[in-house]
Amino acid sequence: MFAYIIRKLVYNIPVYLAIVLLVMILLRQRDPVAGLLGKNADAKDYAAKKQELGLNRPFLIQYGDLLRSIFTFQFDEESWTQPGVTVGEKLVEAVPRSLALTVPALVLTSLISIVVAMISAFNRGRFLDKLLVFLAVLGMSISFLVYIIFGQYFGAYQLSQWLGRPVFSIHGYEPGLVNWAYYMLLPVLISVIVSMGYDTRFYRAVMVEETQRDYITTARAKGATRGKVMFVHMLRNAMIPIITRIMITLPFLVTGSILLEQFFGIPGMGYVLLSAIRNNDFPVVETFTAVFAGLFILSIIATDILYALFDPRVRLQ
Amino acid sequence: MSNQSAATQSSPPPAEAPAPMVRVQNLVKHFPKRGGILNQVIAKVHAVNDVSFQIRKGQTMGVVGESGCGKSTLGKCVIRLHEPTSGKVFIEGTDIGSISSHALRKIRSRMQMIFQDPNSSLNPRMTVEATLREVIKLHQVVPAGEVDAKINTLMTKVGLRLDDRKKYPHEFSGGQKQRVGIARALAVNPEFIIADEPVSALDVSIQAQVLNLLMDLKEELGLTILFVSHDLKVIDHFCDSMLVMYLGNIMEEMPCEDIHAHAKHPYTRALLASNPVMDPDHRAELTVLEGEVPSPYDPPAGCPFVTRCPIKTARCEQENPPLLDHGNGHRVACWEVKLQ
């Protein structure tokens, strides 16, 4: 197992190098200097700024420097748009906010959609199943953006008007558990509604496949109750695809949700990232991408390991 | 038709033995097991372990053994679907291991394979006709104008109706599919065919039909066949001689004449015993194998069969017995079976 992890890590080094390289090249299609200087700068200021940002160094040196800072966890380069704030500080500040939104959303979505999927799979072919599947497809066919615009208007504003006081925040963010429900619940619910369709369908398919397996029939034949078959036998065996799916989404928790964050004024990672891209804030985009890619690779490896833990048939070689 | 061709080919075999069609020399096939930090090879599965034998032209050689004993791997190595780790395979004197992949593709027309699972051995997106045409065209078996006629001939030969030309594999029954597989193998006029458990996936009633078809074709076309099966009965019925394999090693090679009387190796005898036999004379002998099949990664140092052998001695655990010739094409690898 240990050897496997090490080997996977070694194997992913070239992937990692390529990711960083790709992002750097893509970003450097644009010139950030002019934007940072404003419109009154002259050529001398321009050159000085370029020098200051280190953009006139050879590309490979910039690449090497970035890699060094990533591998030594030195995220102390300053953000270009927000002077005096290091990239690391930005990450530390923004990521928890994104997590406060995405983690509950993931948990809720997974729980609800697994339950719905089980109900659906168990009533396979019946009206209830068809209804649930249709609802899932229906939900998937509406744009995320529309959910947000309507959600904010009806869910936050109209509801508050109707109740005479705010229930969900229209916009804004405060840290702390006490404030969580007020600021985060609505975005979380919107995000749950949006992703429910996809997850339910996926989990249903997994469950349906499980119901067709022999051991389920055997269990039923042995006289196990419906509920027991459903929860004990089926769910346990369906754990693998479920875990895989959840594991694969884990790194994306960190990126947050750009649209939700933008609309609800939650200055999480998506928000920070988008404005960094828009303002050509290279250090922020580069570092964040690198961190994300690292998490992504680690989570893939972790998924493999969990596989082995949960499924005796899988052996890591 | 088969009657007629049987008549033309039924002349007795020539007195002196013909040159071997296939000669396998010290064939070894290891599958590596990878692991460790750098994914290096840390162990090997000895699927085929130093196997040598030869098949004379027109002969049928059966390979029998339990599943996992390496018999299919042996077949695939012979036709070079698998690259052998070492050892040589000669087809009529040509070492197919040493020729280029281009030349190999050419020589492939002389040897063909019939596969085990009729459901997966045919491309589900191709009709019978397309499947056959493709092969015929590739090797330019007949001039372009005669391809259709050739297809018809083939289909008739394997007992398919000509209306079925445009049908897709899923429209056939298992037996019919296997007939298509046979027709595909025959399409290039091969001299040597490897039949890899050709009937084991079929219903018993169909098995006989297909086997009979194969026998007829063998007679008619004078084919040399390497017949892989786990079923001693089938081998006995179909082959001229047979190899008994265990853990990648040949345990015994013998002609298929009254095998119950001749079989010497304890493993062969055990196999025979596990097969219910119609002959009441042999009913008494019922050996049940005990012990476990050793891991193919870690075969015993001595005789591979030692863990389960009812007649093992101390020597068996130390040294691997050589395959000794007992005359009459009979070879046995066992310390306890004495030369006669």
Next chain:
Amino acid sequence: MSMTDRFFKTREFRKLFRNKSAVIAMLVIAAYLFTALFVMCGGITRETCDTVVGQNKMPGFFIQQTPEQRYENATSKFLPMVQRALSRADQTAALADVRLGQERVVNKSAAQLQAIIDRAIELKNELNQSEDLDADSARLPQLKALEDQVAMLKAPLTGWSRLMQNASLVLGTDAQGRSIFLRGLYSIKIAIQIGLVTAAFCVLLGALLGAAAGYFGGWVDHGIVWVYTTFSSIPNLVLLVVLSYAFTDSEVKDTLLPVYIAFGATFWIGTCRVIRGETLKLKRMEYIQAAQTAGFSPFYILVRHVIPNTAHLMLINFSLLLIGAIKSEVILSFLGFGVKGQPSWGIMIRDAGNNGDVVSGFFWEIGTATALMFALVLAFNILSDALQDAFDPKHV
């Protein structure tokens, strides 16, 4: 040809055609395709979509508006246009120039027109004394009179132009007074175009690379897996935005190239993965071994035996990618990196958001875009479900 023919006659396809909802979905898709084709052939041009056809934010279905809105309708577009034209030195030319959608100035002398306008202005001034027309029902007759005066300025519409004018107003107008209906229809073309191009490109690329990786294994496999791991380890949005940013030469032309590039670079990965997995499975199939035994070249086997047997996956992926592209376009356009210079559903939803439509209870633009997109995506969702049921029942 015969190949595809046979493909469509397979059991799976028959199963597909037996699925009623799938057939309905296909009909819906066909209708969309037809509309897209109609637009592409010049049925609705970008100019048509950009033409102001009436007052800003008119509700659809010719719903009666509040008195204040009616006042705005009457006074703010056509009336000042005619008024301005009359004040020009070259009156006739200027009058001929006046147009609002299909509406033109009625064929009357300048003096007559002036008289109508004078009366209208008079009414307007009277109405202006009211604090709030909505609450002032006594003024309604005057408002009606004003509307009549403005209507008198317009040449009566007949035949085709009447039909066009009615059609363009049927779902109301957006914040600039452009027809929501026409813009919605035009967006079908954009959506289909983006969907088809992206899906076709990504499926082909993904299938080819995936099959090659799975079939040849070794370094080819390592290389391809390496490339797609790299791409998929970059947050999707960063990649999309940075790509479309990097490749936008900022010109507002009808090129959708940045969108294609952004989607093309990211969407092939899923297909590639699936096809690679399938190829690994197929590689163990005996008919592939049979083909090898028969002496076919690896490339031939790949093209003739492997790829055709992944066709069902390609089809399913195609429809999934299509949906993905259409939905992503909305997000990308909203963020300002997508379609430019022409309408699309994303642009319409974005505009509706930016123009405060929802907040002020004007749901026509966002509703139209959402409904049109909803129907198409739903149809494709149902179709791809049916495809999966038919071809790949075990697919999860």
Next chain:
Amino acid sequence: MKLDCWRTEPHVPLRCLRHSFLQTFLICLLLVPGLLECKQVMADQPIVLRLPMPTAGPNSLDPVRGSSQYDNIACGYVYESLLEYEYLKRPFELKPCLLESMPEVSEDGKTFRFKLREDIYFHDDPCFPDGKGRRLVTDDVFYSLKRMADNGNQPKAWWLMKDTIVGFDDYREQQNAAEDFDYDAPVEGMVKISDYEFEIVLAQPFYRFIYTLAMFQTAVLPHEAVDYYKEKFSKHPVGTGPFLMQRWDFGAKLVFVRNPSYRTMLYPADPGLNKDGSAPYTGYKEDVELGFYKDAGKRLPLADKVILTMFAENQPMWLKFLNRELDYSRVPAENFPQAFIKRRQKLRQSFKDMGIRAVPLPLLDFIYNGFNMEDPVFGGYDDKSKWLRQAISLTYDLEEINQAHYQGINLIYDGPIPNGMDGHPEGHQVANNYRGPNIPRAKKLLAKAGYPDGKGLPELVFYTSRQPASVEMAMMSKRNMAKIGVKMDVRSVDFATLSENLRKKTCPFFGLAWGSDYPDAENNLQLFYGPFKSPMSNNFNYDRAEYNELYEKVRVMQPSPERSAMYAKMRDMIIEDVPVIGAMARTRFYLIHSRLKNFKPEETFSNWPKYLTVQEP
């Protein structure tokens, strides 16, 4: 921290009972933790202002790094300059802020003598010994001005000081070239007399200089803070202002609390009517009616805490305002018809019923589309190129743009001088204008320029911002231009690209806007001064000797009829040469909840938060 959310409103637990069971249940379920908190809050109620910031907010609170209006607003809480504007008086009037009195100006208008107040202390901050803010002295003023010259600070506003103070330009040159920027090195024009007295000597008697001293970029700050926080200074502001920055969630929220050590500064007293019964200033009566003098004599700042929320999207800001979670809001143009009866630009009754008050604020805006006068085709000063630009100008339908994108509330005017400033044309229009749409005349002029129906004319490349509305507006103009056969190639770019292209003079035609820094037309007229060509503020690269001469004269003149005439002359030159097509100025409508007291919206300066307070009706 727990004080600032809506739940702290005292009536929450009481009114819960009045709701239906379902509602109560819902609220209880969601807000159990919040309810627990309410009790302790009810005892003493700090005055909390909840104000919006309609953008993602400032990037830095270092005054020299700021340039936008939003930087101005944010810095206004923490920093103060030598001068400030009278809060309520209109037209604008400067008054001393950090100074004892207005500076004494010498005869020649070149020497300014300043006397600092002696009771001004910097914020209490760890950067000072013992954490106690020290007294502000002359050196701090010089230090702060010199920071504008130090390239290491990435100053955005050097242009304010360029060629102004004697020896300052040389000082900047030398120190930036040197290894370390020496703040102690003398500048000839900055003369220290004592710790509280100093003189500044100008190269020429620039009229604008006095305004510069009220701008936030010249705010005075202590060197200790910069030395202590170094790079982090921009998010640890230390100044003399009425508030301390408590928290900054970048892109989301800025929280300020009352500066306990703020000097005694009182709310202005009611000046009363003049002896002749006339108002002491424009809008005085309304101010009295609105009760702006009720707090007269109270110590500033009135509020204990200000929460400034940033809004990247308009919809949430508007909804939050309607939901009474913000004390005031600008009306986003798209929501104008919802709140106002467009016909009369009057607030709707339903809004009045909510206790909302509307204040229109005409902005000193100059929204324009400019040509690069050095462009080989579209630039130039000969008749033909002039006719060409005039023709293009005549295709523009600003009214259409106004209606489609600004709900018709913008003011369209000729020339570069916005309404309310000396030099603005009467009736917003001059006689010889080239305001469109006048397609027949445009066609004629185009033919005269040698391009009948646009034949032989290359595409006009237009640069505009990426904002959807800008692109839509450009597409409108493109359609109108097509009517005379001129083709336009619209490029929507981000602001950085636009700036870069302007700097390199590669934009033949571009859309931009200028907001006046101070209420004098000179600020707009300098945009066309030849020596200020790109990369400086003259994006048009307009350069006419005659104009330049006039500009050099007016910038050292005090207001006078003579100056007004010269302004008009310069304005008409611009209109005739058409280096710019325009212009428009927005009117900003502010909606104010009745609980917010003393708010008189203003965007030119931002010292007003200290005067605001809330009082629940």
